[in-house]
Amino acid sequence: MKAPTLRGPFDPGGQPSLTIDNHLHLSLFAWNVSSGLSASKAVLSDVERHRDFWKWPNASKLIRAIEDAGFDSQLQYGMWSGYGGETGWNDAGLDFATAATASAAVTERIGIYSTIHVGYNVSPLFLAKLFSDIDHVSGGRLGVNVVAGQNAVDYAQFGLVGPPTQEIRYAIADEMTTALKLLWTSDEPVDFEGEHFQMYGAQVNPRATSRPRPLLICAASSDIGLDYATRQCDALFVTADDNAVAGYQKKAAKIHAMAAEHGRQVRIAAMCYVVMEESDAKARETTEWMRREIxxxxxxxxxxxxxxxxxxxxxxxxxxxxxxxxxxxxxxxxxxxxxxxxxxxxxxMGMGAYKLFGSYESIADQLIALYEAGVGQFALSFFDPQRGIQQMRDHVLPILRERGYNRILA
Ligand SMILES: Cc1cc2nc3c(=O)[nH]c(=O)nc-3n(C[C@H](O)[C@H](O)[C@H](O)COP(=O)(O)O)c2cc1C
Structure with a gap:
């Protein structure tokens, strides 16, 4: 079959379902790269816990622990190079396919959200095949976070000059997304003659297991990026400058309006960096120490x-x-x-994420305030993921459940 379109909005079979009432969707984010969102020499105080949690013997425990604790998904950070410094920030990590496949194999319920870069001349067929197989292995739990790469060093690693302009980055993302959706859902071989990608008689088998297709996520922030994301993706990351809930509310309203123009719905997501302690004062002490060690x-x-x-x-x-x-x-x-x-x-402390610092009560209050402002998904990255997951399980999730904001999902 000839591709019916090269660009979105394109939702063959409709969009995946996006919300569960009165339920904050909690993801563990950036567990697959060294130090996660912490660019602080505080991680050197215990490198196994704070920096090297991405290594599979450690990470496999974290992934199983979030499923047991009641999180909804794991979300990887996509990177091809790190940022060095004394801590080797993000210098090492597990790739999008290995991290997703391995996570799928050790869990049964949580969403397996992978992160890919488009723009490095990788064929949609190649990605569609890997993702369909990961979706198959996970029993239909795949989600894909699409990044329109903007890192010149990574373009160079792939032998390319970059980054291209924003228009081109998102035109590539648009074609890639249409091609993935077609390959995931079409029972017939596909001909796709785009400006950036061409495929003739292309097909993957198995097709995606998720119905109608895997969830698509995007963290674009430019207007061009948001235009793409609201036409093609299902969950959009929002950041606001001053850690203020009102900023998230305003951006969420803008994004919902943009999606509605295309007859689509989207879930708003926030990246959060979490440091929690028994009291706000103790959390302040910890964050002060981390701050001094940036x-x-x-x-x-x-x-x-x-x-x-x-x-x-x-x-x-x-x-x-x-x-x-x-x-x-x-x-x-x-x-x-x-x-x-x-x-x-x-x-x-968090690569610009919303800063969730404080006591358990205060973390729960902030999560609820963001949820009430329209944020449905929280990509949580912890300074100490092992401890953070336990704290969520033992302290924060019980508060959220008691207050009616979290359901125990089978
Ligand atoms: C929550 C969040 C997660 C992101 N995850 C990644 C990632 O894993 N890998 C990456 O290269 N870029 C990542 N980015 C960068 C975005 O994809 C995007 O390029 C950036 O926000 C700039 O927006 P623009 O592309 O619209 O200019 C992330 C950004 C945010 C806010």
Missing amino acids: DRGAIETWLTRSGHILNSEVQRVSEGVFGDARASSGVMEDPYLGIGKEHYESLG
């Missing part, structure tokens, strides 16, 4: 690689690295690398 070298690399943050401070050189231009800008002399204390610390 890994400046790692933050510097993150800022350089992500490009958009330092663009206003320094002139970007053509290869996508800042090189000498950075030295002359004064940014290097600034203790906060030119982005201000608050932003610097927010990157070091």
Whole structure:
């Protein structure tokens, strides 16, 4: 069959179901990369717990523990290179296919959400085949987080010059998503003649097990990215600048309106960095310590690689690295690398995620406030995942259940 369209909105068989009433969808996020969202030398106090939890003997326990605790899914962080520094932030990790397949094999209920990059000249057929098989192994629990890569170093690793413009990044994502949806659902071989991808007589067998198809997630933040995500994906990550619930509410309303224009519904998701203790005062003590230990070298690399943050401070050189231009800008002399204390610390402790710091009660209150503001899914990353999962199971989930915000799912 000839592809009926190259771009979204395209939902053959409809969208996957997105909500369960009065239930906060909890995901364990970034468990598959070293240090997760912690760019703090505090991780060196116990590297096995705080940095190397991604290694499979550790990670397999975490994945089983979240299923037992009552989480809803695991969500991987997709990366092809890390940020170095003294801690080797995100320098090592498990890839999107291995992490998802292995997680599927050791669990029975939770969603298996993988993260892929489009833009590195990987064929949709290749990805559709891997994902259909992971969905098969997991019994229909797959979800896919689509990243339109923007990391110049990773484009170079694939032998490409990049990143392309935002328009091109999301045009590639659009075609890739349409092709994946077709391959996952079509009983006939597919001809797809796009600008970025071509396939003739392409088919995967087995097709996706999920009905109508795997859930698609996107963390775009630009308007072009949001346009793509609201046409093609089902769950959208939102970030707000000042950790204020109102910011999430405002963005959620904007995104729902954009999706509605295409006759679609989406779930709003938030990335959260969690440090919890028995009391707010004790949590403050822990976060103060982590703050003092922020890994400046790692933050510097993150800022350089992500490009958009330092663009206003320094002139970007053509290869996508800042090189000498950075030295002359004064940014290097600034203790906060030119982005201000608050932003610097927010990157070091959670890569800009919502900061869920405090006592168990206070964590539950904040989760509920975000849920009431329209956030349906919480991608939680813990400084100490092993302890964090236990704390969620023993303290926070019981509060959420008592207050009617979490159901025990079979
Ligand atoms: C919650 C969240 C999760 C993300 N996960 C990843 C990831 O795993 N890998 C990655 O390369 N980029 C990731 N990103 C980056 C986004 O996909 C996106 O490129 C970024 O927010 C910039 O938006 P834009 O592409 O619309 O410019 C993430 C961003 C957010 C906010």
